Amino acid sequence: DETIKLDRIEWVGGARSTFPAANSEWQSHALPLRWSSGSAGAVRQGVWLRTAFALPETPTDGWSILLNRLPTGGTVYLNGKMVADLPLDSDRRFVRWRRPHLINLPVDFMRNTNDVLIYTSYGMGVHGIGPIAIGPTAELQPRYGGEFFVSHTLRWLSLLLTVLLAIGFATLWIRRRSENLFGLLALMSAFWALRSLDSVFESMPVDARFWLRLAFYIGTAVFTAVATITMWRQGGRHQTRAEFGLIVLAAMGPGLYLLSGDTFDLTAGAVWQAMMLAALTTGVMTLAGHALFTPSLMLKAVVAALLLALAAAIYDFLVYIDVLPFASPELLNIATPVLLVTLGASLIDRFVRSLADVEKTNTELETRIHEREQLLKRNFDRLRESERLKASAQERQRIMQDMHDGLGSQLLSSLMLVERGAMSNEQVAQILRESIDDMRLAIDALAAEDSDLLAALGNMRFRMEPRLKAAGMDLQWDARNLPEEVDLDPNSVLPVLRITQEALTNAIKHSRARMVRVTLAMDHEGDSQWLSIRITDNGRGLAAGNSTGRGLLNMRNRAQRIGAFLKFESVAGAGTMIMIRLPLDATPGPTTRAKQLSLDTEAVIEQVRRVEHGVHQRQAPGA
Structure with missing residues (x-):
């Protein structure tokens, strides 16, 4: 290690313009040196600092001087020649260097005995100079960097x-x-x-x-x-x-x-x-x-x-x-x-x-949500099962009511008449045919998918048209103004079919007409929709005051139960017109039929079909 550590320095006041005189009184101090000027507004002063070092021989490689701290800056001389001029604290610029300075010493300036002079100035405040080291640049560089x-x-x-x-x-x-x-x-x-x-x-x-x-x-x-x-x-x-x-x-x-x-x-x-x-x-x-x-x-x-x-x-x-x-x-x-x-x-x-x-909270929240989802799913399943059972019960009740009011009452009354011997074989056959027709209407109403009124009416047309032709009547069926799907409450399908069939049956029995026309249409009144079915014939009509028969009364009662309007017009010698108008839901959603249909209802329908098939086998060919 060729580094020389200088531990003392000499001090003398002076101006930057001239070097100190040979007879100047230098004061020796140990390094590091600290001094201060404590009075406000003190006049800035210049000071020369001097140190020396000796070498056994002039170095051939680069040497440097490391000034650990020279806060106010200054000018550095080696053997009377300037080697560095650091920015100096002055009246116009405040300088407080906290970094070290590594100054290169040219080999041409160096001798065996070397003098180092540093000029600096100071005003009010704390000043000083830190340790000084001189040596090969390669040795001082790491220390300077640190x-x-x-x-x-x-x-x-x-x-x-x-x-x-x-x-x-x-x-x-x-x-x-x-x-x-x-x-x-x-x-x-x-x-x-x-x-x-x-x-x-x-x-x-x-x-x-x-x-x-x-x-x-x-x-x-x-x-x-x-x-x-x-x-x-x-x-x-x-x-x-x-x-x-x-x-x-x-x-x-x-x-x-x-x-x-x-x-x-x-x-x-x-x-x-x-x-x-x-x-x-x-x-x-x-x-x-x-x-x-x-x-x-x-x-x-x-x-x-x-x-x-x-x-x-x-x-x-x-x-x-x-x-x-x-x-x-x-x-x-x-x-x-x-x-x-x-x-x-x-x-x-x-x-x-x-x-x-947050992740823990999210995990707990996901777990709770999953648990709630499962709970809601179970509750929904229970609710759906309850609704299914309720719909099934309502469907069974409706079927029993329809069978009781229609086929049941008709068979019961006919049985009483037969037991009393008040009916001929032809009358019994007629009643049985009417009962079968009523049973078929019930089957059509129950079996129609999503309350498909058109399908049910089509089945009825298929059954009634041969009878009309046998009676010498031409059936004209017009459903051009009816949409492909009609959202109709299933409780209304069977009454509508019965009213229509009753009107056609009355035409066969009493009108002696040559033509019967059935017109199906959808009417609009404001935001409301109406289903209208018009049955007209060109028969003999009814005399004035003869419009209160049992059949017409039954049609009016059925229309009233489903909220429909029944209109009856008849002109003697010109024919009869029966029209039923039924209000529909203006904003149809999923059909009521689709919501209420259940396996129990399907079983009942299948059972009724088997009964109908048995009646067909026992019925006479001319029925």
């Missing part, structure tokens, strides 16, 4: 991390206003970044110096007050008077600096910073005591980082007040990134745990 990284790069890295952390915490707080801790951390990070501006800018116009220093005091005050009160409260200590006193004390720093400027900075600034540091210490200790009884490892890691940062801050403050040597490494530059990384890790941990909680 010192530059700690004193300069880490400052900017800490500032950048602080700003990013402030943005991150602020974003979380905006998204989750209930998390006050995020807002407080964002506030602390922002004002720590404001405080750091004074240390990262090393050269600036003199006018900007005041505002950067004011930013330092404001940032320190707000950060210390908010951080200390937050740690007090997180540690379970909530004292209103102490918090108020801390806020007042914190506000005094920037307030007094704003009033007196550098005078406060040089006289009472260090005292105020010491009190802020003491308050911050109480906050860290309170939080540390709370962390000892908390199982959270992340909180313990944050407290450890806070203790490290606090120790570094105390160390740097002792350097600032000249308790420790000037130009000692600034440990806060190292501790701050550690603290910021720890806070960032706690933020990530909080985020990850929040995601885990």
